[in-house]
Amino acid sequence: MSAQINEQFTTFTHQFAAAAARANRLALENAETVFGVQLKTFEKNVEATTAFFGELSEIRDVEAYKTVWPKGLQIAKENAERFAAAGQEVIGLTLKTNEALGQLAKSQFEAASETAQATVAKATKAAKGK
16 A cells, blocks of 8 residues: 555656646746847847937037937837837737646646546445455
């Protein structure tokens, strides 16, 4: 009886470790993807802003500032739009990861339930046989 309990415990421990490793891998992949999206957005925003500041630094008269001002506002708008789009993409990626983690947990609970039911059925059958 003790060997059977040890075997079941070992099996459950291995299943738990495998599930935890898969969950960690999913979380790490999500974090890596989210970081990549945010970095790409930051890079594009910095690139656009520095190009604008480079243009702005070359202006020498007041009239030229009046013509560049709308361009600066447009760049700020585009930066904000990129930032918002990246935020939405990050939320979508996180939701997909959470769904995958939920499916992983569900499959683990189903597997544990099936194993427990099989063990109970086996023990019941053995008890009736005595």
